[in-house]
Amino acid sequence: MPAVVSLPRERRKERLLLLVGRLRWGLGRLTLHLLAIGLAVFLMLPYYWAVISSLKPAHEVRLLPPQWWPSTLRWQNYIEVWQTTLFGQWVVNTVFVSVVATTGTVLSAALAGYAFARFRFPFRNLFFMVTLSTMMLPHEVTLIPTYLLYYKLGWLNTYLPLTVPFWLGGGAFFIFLFRQFFMTIPLDLDEAAKLDGASYFRILWSIILPLSLPAVATAAIISFINHWNSFILPLIILNDPPKFLLSIGLRYFQILPTEGEPKDHLLLAASVLMTIPVIVLFFLGQRYFVRGVVLSGIKG
Amino acid sequence: MRGWWHRFAQQLGWPTSGLARQEALYAYLFLLPWILGFLGFVAGPMVASLFLSLTRYNIVKDPVFVGLENYYQALFRDPLFWSSLGRTFLYAAVVVPTGVTGALLTALLLNQGLRGTTLYRTLFFLPHLTPVVAAVFIWSWLLNPSFGLVNEVLWQLFRIKGPVWLGSKEWAIPSLILIALWGIIGGNLMMIFLAGLQGVPRELYEVAEIDGANAWQRFWNVTLPMISPTLFFNTVLAIIGALQTFTLAFVATQGGPAYATWFYALHIYTNAFNYFELGYAAALAWLFFVVLVTFTYLQFRFATRWVYYAGEVK
Numbered sequence: 001m002p003a004v005v006s007l008p009r010e011r012r013k014e015r016l017l018l019l020v021g022r023l024r025w026g027l028g029r030l031t032l033h034l035l036a037i038g039l040a041v042f043l044m045l046p047y048y049w050a051v052i053s054s055l056k057p058a059h060e061v062r063l064l065p066p067q068w069w070p071s072t073l074r075w076q077n078y079i080e081v082w083q084t085t086l087f088g089q090w091v092v093n094t095v096f097v098s099v100v101a102t103t104g105t106v107l108s109a110a111l112a113g114y115a116f117a118r119f120r121f122p123f124r125n126l127f128f129m130v131t132l133s134t135m136m137l138p139h140e141v142t143l144i145p146t147y148l149l150y151y152k153l154g155w156l157n158t159y160l161p162l163t164v165p166f167w168l169g170g171g172a173f174f175i176f177l178f179r180q181f182f183m184t185i186p187l188d189l190d191e192a193a194k195l196d197g198a199s200y201f202r203i204l205w206s207i208i209l210p211l212s213l214p215a216v217a218t219a220a221i222i223s224f225i226n227h228w229n230s231f232i233l234p235l236i237i238l239n240d241p242p243k244f245l246l247s248i249g250l251r252y253f254q255i256l257p258t259e260g261e262p263k264d265h266l267l268l269a270a271s272v273l274m275t276i277p278v279i280v281l282f283f284l285g286q287r288y289f290v291r292g293v294v295l296s297g298i299k300g
Numbered sequence: 301m302r303g304w305w306h307r308f309a310q311q312l313g314w315p316t317s318g319l320a321r322q323e324a325l326y327a328y329l330f331l332l333p334w335i336l337g338f339l340g341f342v343a344g345p346m347v348a349s350l351f352l353s354l355t356r357y358n359i360v361k362d363p364v365f366v367g368l369e370n371y372y373q374a375l376f377r378d379p380l381f382w383s384s385l386g387r388t389f390l391y392a393a394v395v396v397p398t399g400v401t402g403a404l405l406t407a408l409l410l411n412q413g414l415r416g417t418t419l420y421r422t423l424f425f426l427p428h429l430t431p432v433v434a435a436v437f438i439w440s441w442l443l444n445p446s447f448g449l450v451n452e453v454l455w456q457l458f459r460i461k462g463p464v465w466l467g468s469k470e471w472a473i474p475s476l477i478l479i480a481l482w483g484i485i486g487g488n489l490m491m492i493f494l495a496g497l498q499g500v501p502r503e504l505y506e507v508a509e510i511d512g513a514n515a516w517q518r519f520w521n522v523t524l525p526m527i528s529p530t531l532f533f534n535t536v537l538a539i540i541g542a543l544q545t546f547t548l549a550f551v552a553t554q555g556g557p558a559y560a561t562w563f564y565a566l567h568i569y570t571n572a573f574n575y576f577e578l579g580y581a582a583a584l585a586w587l588f589f590v591v592l593v594t595f596t597y598l599q600f601r602f603a604t605r606w607v608y609y610a611g612e613v614k
Contacts, residue, residue: 032412039406040423043486047426049449050438066452112334119327120320127331134342136596138544140565141589144572144582145345145352151359168337175334200326229431231547236573247433251551254437264441271434278429286422293488294495 047272054078054269061265077269087270089242090249097162097245098227104167105174105223106216112169113178114204118190135172139232147236161237162227162245174219177295181215182208218292221285225278246274353583358576370583380559380567381584385591388564391473392542395480400531400538402485407493408519421494424486432483436551439479440466466553472560476548489534496530497523528607536599543592564588 053061054077056070081087115121116128150161169175185208193203209216231247238244241252250270253263282289328335353370355363374381406424410417427435442448443465451462463471484490500523508518524531546565549555555562555570568588572581 029414032409032414033416036409036414036416036420039409039486040420043424043427043482045449046435046438046442046482049442053441062447064446066447066449108333108337111330115327115330119323119330121324121327124327130338131334134338136540137342138540138589138592140544140568140585141349142342142345143568144578144585145349146341147572148348148352148359148578149340149345165337165341167333168340169334170337200330204330225429229433231431231433231551232569236569247431250433250437254551264444264447267437268441271431271437275430275434278431279426282425282429283422290491293491 050268050272054265054272056265058262058265062262077265078273081266081269081273084266085253085270086242086244086249087246087273090244090246093159093243094228094245094247097159098224100159100163101166101227102220102223104163105170106219107170108167109170109174109219110178110204110209110212110216112175113182114208116175116179117182118187118208131172131175133172135176143232143236150237155237157238157240157243159243162230162233166223166227170219170223174223177219177292178212178215180295181212185211214288214291217285218288218295221281221289222292225281228278250274349582349585352579353586355579356577357579359578360576363579366579370580371587373580374583374587380562383559384562384564384567387473387562388543388545391477391545391563392539394477395484395542396535396538398477399481399484399542400489400535402481403487403489403534404493404531406485406490407497408523410490410494411497421486421491424490426486427483428487430483432547433551435479435483436548439475439482440552443475443478467557469558469560472553472557476545476552476561479552480542480545480548484538489538492530492534493527496527500526525608529609532599532603532607536596539595539599540592543595 052068052070055073055075056067056077057072057074060067060070112131116124116131146161146165147156150156153160155161155164189207189211190203193207198206229247230245234245234248235251238248241249244252250267253270254267352363354365354367356366356369357363410421410424414420430438443450445451445462445464445467448465450465454460454462465471465475504522504526505518508522513521544565545563546569549561549563549566550569553561555566564584568581568584571577571584
């Protein structure tokens with residue numbers, strides 16, 4: 001008898017507990033969302049401030065107190081950047097160097113990755129270990145002697161140091177990336193092609209690479225962004241403003257003395273312009289990019 | 301005749317059949333660009349810089365052999381050597397723990413299965429992608445003592461008069477740390493953590509929950525040990541990155557004010573490309589390399605005590 005009476009009460013209690021639990025869960029989610037939004041706002045605020053400041057008329061840039069929103073959005077600033085600096089030239093140079101270097105990186109890293117993934121040869125493990133260890137090498141160590149090498153070769157103030165080395169191996173990370181991807185492709189395909197009389201090179205070009213487009217995209221995107229953003233190598237190699245790349249061009253513009261007019265808004269407009277392609281590229285290839293970054297952490 | 305050679309070759313793992321030899325030949329052919337690049341732009345220059353570090357050389361005149369003079373100079377007579385090295389380690393000692401912890405916390409946040417995680421992840425990642433030069437300009441403006449947003453917000457909210465940030469001896473390094481953290485907490489390290497977190501088997505959490513473990517205990521006893529290899533990898537990565545910091549300080553402050561942000565990489569650069577003391581700069585680079593290798597080696601030695609590899613045979 002008491003058991004029957006207590007049943008609805010038990011159920012009510014259960015329902016209440018469930019409700020409380022759901023409420024707590026909901027509150028927890030809300031807190032997490034607020035945290036995420038807060039972090040996003042903190043990380044995005046610099047962009048907002050840069051974009052807004054870059055659109056201010058020159059006299060409003062240095063107004064006190066700082067204005068959160070300009071009186072007019074002066075898109076003219078973005079045109080002025082192209083007119084008052086060699087910005088257009090630097091964009092062309094940077095695109096050229098980045099494309100050439102990226103192509104070299106992808107092709108030569110794919111070749112090396114293919115060798116590591118598909119061939120048996122003496123000292124393979126040794127070669128592979130050496131390759132991986134170069135990832136840990138601080139570039140300071142090779143900077144000075146490679147500079148001298150380029151000097152002796154007469155390559156200073158040319159784009160050769162910024163492109164040629166990347167056609168020779170392309171960097172350990174990319175070799176590793178291709179090797180890992182190639183190893184997921186079934187060997188049967190190679191065997192079948194070999195029976196049909198295809199050469200090793202043919203197998204790579206017509207079978208492995210077409211099946212590895214995600215890896216190619218990953219390598220291409222990461223490599224392009226690296227070259228687009230690179231600073232120290234162009235800094236020591238190039239010394240002729242028309243030959244500058246964007247990164248050192250912007251710095252040159254920064255340290256260039258000006259008469260009167262503040263140029264902060266122009267510098268910010270240039271920074272925004274330089275960042276846009278990288279962000280666009282990331283959005284287009286986000287899936288691939290994330291995969292590549294993740295891969296670099298796999299062999300921890 | 302062929303017999304012993306054959307056995308010897310086999311011992312070495314050298315291919316003995318014609319087909320295997322052809323395979324090896326092709327492998328070397330495909331590796332040739334990398335081998336040339338390695339010899340020409342990595343190994344060769346490294347050896348060359350070792351010799352260079354024993355000379356006095358300014359490009360214009362022939363190098364003069366001076367023995368260990370450059371190393372002596374660095375260790376005992378160059379006050380900027382020790383101070384820049386110390387400053388660089390100090391910077392790393394702050395950036396690495398905060399950056400790695402921040403990246404881990406962000407990854408934990410993104411691993412909760414919130415709606416809109418992809419959007420959050422994208423937004424968090426953008427600072428890492430921003431070219432350092434652009435990031436420095438943006439932040440210099442943000443931290444501008446009179447016209448910047450940071451000091452304005454500090455004043456509006458707390459009535460605090462903000463420091464001159466990059467222009468002050470005391471606040472220059474904290475400013476650089478702030479800029480660096482902006483790019484780190486949602487960047488590469490965070491992505492790698494996220495992948496690590498997603499690799500932790502769900503069953504472990506279920507078992508822990510049945511055992512009555514609360515969220516903190518689950519994190520401490522399941523998550524952390526399971527992602528310890530990732531944590532280790534990220535820490536090594538972050539340390540190497542922080543110790544090599546160059547562009548950030550070079551563009552933001554050029555090592556100033558009053559050498560407040562004179563990092564080791566800047567010291568090498570200035571000696572090499574402003575003073576053209578290439579021999580001395582090569583010695584500085586080699587000393588740095590030795591320090592880095594030792595440091596990384598110690599980390600690997602120490603790692604066996606706290607890193608847990610699930611697949612490892614003990």
